[in-house]
Amino acid sequence: MVKSSSSYNRMVGGNGMLFPILGFASIIAFIYLSFGDLLVSDDRYKKNDMNMSFVERNGSNFIVDGQLFYVNGWNSYWFMDHAVHDHTKPRIKQMLQAASKMGLTVCRTWAFNDGDYNALQVSPGQFDEKVFKALDYVIAEAREVGIRLLLSLVNNLDAYGGKTQYVKWAWGEGVGLSPSNDSFFYDPSIRIYFKNYVKTILTRKNTITGLQYRDDPTIFGWELINEPRCITDRSGDTLQDWIEEMSTFIKGIDNKHLLTIGLEGFYGPKSPKKDTVNPEFWAADMGVDFIRNSAPSTIDFASVHIYPDQWFKRKSLKGKLKFVGDWMHSHIEDGDKVLKKPVMFTEFGLSDLNRGFDPSQRDEFYKIVFDVIYESAKKKGAGGGSFAWQFLVEGMEEFNDDFGIVPWKRASTYEIITRHTCRLAKIRGAYKPIAGNMKNICNGRL
Structure with a gap:
């Protein structure tokens, strides 16, 4: 006017x-x-800037500020999803603060939600800023308590969209080569979708801290994909090509953070361990191979999962627990002698749906996992750490699966976790952001 x-x-x-x-x-x-x-x-x-340095790799060990770093970690995949809404947002702070009191150092969580409820990526290259700000918040809160995050970039499974959603997008836009879920790994259009997504994540400027994700040491590292399988190519060539292309792409954008794949740890059809270490015959036919997949120089550490009650149907509990030790020793040996890289057991869990289940069985399982990591750490071996699946806070029953626990609700479980914290701290020296808690956590055990 x-x-x-x-x-x-x-x-x-x-x-x-x-x-x-x-x-x-x-x-x-x-x-x-x-x-x-x-x-x-x-x-x-x-305020924690002076206490946060990037985690690096020196051969088969993780180091921070020149000091050995072994991970006592956990999974809370739900962080970003719950940070979107005001009524669930406080759970992130509650979980992180509780983890800090246990001396836990790294949380593995999802940095993806593709085309689902509370989707981060609504459609290829289109993002919901409200959800992105929720991820900003998760990273900022982790930084506040000195806990790092291992961020996974996509799911092989259907939950939270996963590779199935990428295939649907390509098929819906008339550019998809095949409706097969495995076309995620070989379809050129889908590879472009995923690269665009990854670039957006890595170069995202956190609206709270002001740091681009690729510049933030709060992030321990990136995980390419949760539990990849490509059963349409059991030779493993398709998945291997995808791993090499995507890991090279990520390193071209972000060479500060560590990178892993997200494998379950199965040995492939040409591996001599397929018959002696794999859980059952089917494991060699998933289109994956632990050694081959983990070998590229762009992959900084190997990842393995441990689910004996999912992988065996007839084995006794005693047999399953024996398998856990053998499985872990085999992969740590690979890290020490073949890969020359750290090996992280990024998921381990025991179902409470097993016949005759008692919480003491889960305690025994956790203890075996922690003991194997500790024995490797004492020798400065490749066993870089472990992540329980999964930890929750009270009031999250509807989000629980048959593996989740609220760790402080069972005194014996809490004791096993904190004891492992203290044993690792004794080896590596107190880790800066939680050093102030160590005296209280370990109560003279250091």
């Missing part, structure tokens, strides 16, 4: 100075509206 000259004179007070003042005020208002949250929260979320 054009104002009259008399109106103009009243506005500027007859001296022509009001417009510049209003212009300056508008700039200040714009800056505050755009970046106010960042300005207000800078101090709180950046």
Whole structure:
């Protein structure tokens, strides 16, 4: 609207100075509206800057500030999803603070939700900013308590979209080569979708901390895909090609963070261990191979899962627990002698749906996993750490599966976890962000 000259004179007070003042005020208002949250929260979320360095790899060991670093970690895949809504958002802080009190150091969680409820990626290359801010919040809160995050980038399974959603997108847009879920690994259009997604994640500027994800040491590392399988090519060539291409792409954008695949750890059809170590015959036919997949120089550490009650149907509990030790020793030996890289057991769990299940059986299982890691750590071996699947807080029963626990609700389980924290701390020295907690956690055990 054009104002009259008399109106103009009243506005500027007859001296022509009001417009510049209003212009300056508008700039200040714009800056505050755009970046106010960042300005207000800078101090709180950046106070740990001096305590956070990138985790690096030296041969088959992780190091932080030149010191050995062994992980006592856990899975809370639900962080980003729950951070979206105000009524569930407090669970992230509650879980992280409880983990810090146990001396846990790394949480594995999802940095994906493709085309599902609370989707981060609504469609190829289209993101929901509200959900992205929820992931920003998760990273900022982890930084606040000195806990790092292992962020997974896509799911082989259907939950939270996964590779199935990528295939649906390509098929729906008329560019897909095949409706097979495994076309995720070889379809050129889908590879472009995924690369665009990965680039967006890695270069995302956190609206709370002001750091791009690729520059934030709060992130322990990236995981390419949760539990990849490509059963349409049992030779493993298709998956291997995908791993090499995607890991090279990621390293071209972010060479500061560690990278792993997300394997379950099965040995392939040409491996001499397929008949002696694999859980059953089917494991060699999943289109994966632990050694071959983990070998590229762009992969910094190997990943393995442990689910004896899912992989065996007839074996006794005693037999399953024996398998756990053998399985872990075999992969750590591979890390020490073949791969020359750390090996992380990024999921392990025992189902409470087993016939005759008692929580003491899960305690025994956890103890075996922790003992194997500790024995490797004492020798500065490749057993880099373990992540229980999964930890929850109270009131999350509807999100639980048959593996989840609230660890502080059972005293014996809590003791096993904190004892492992203290044993690892004794080997590596107190880790900076949790050093202040160690005296209370370990109660003279260091």
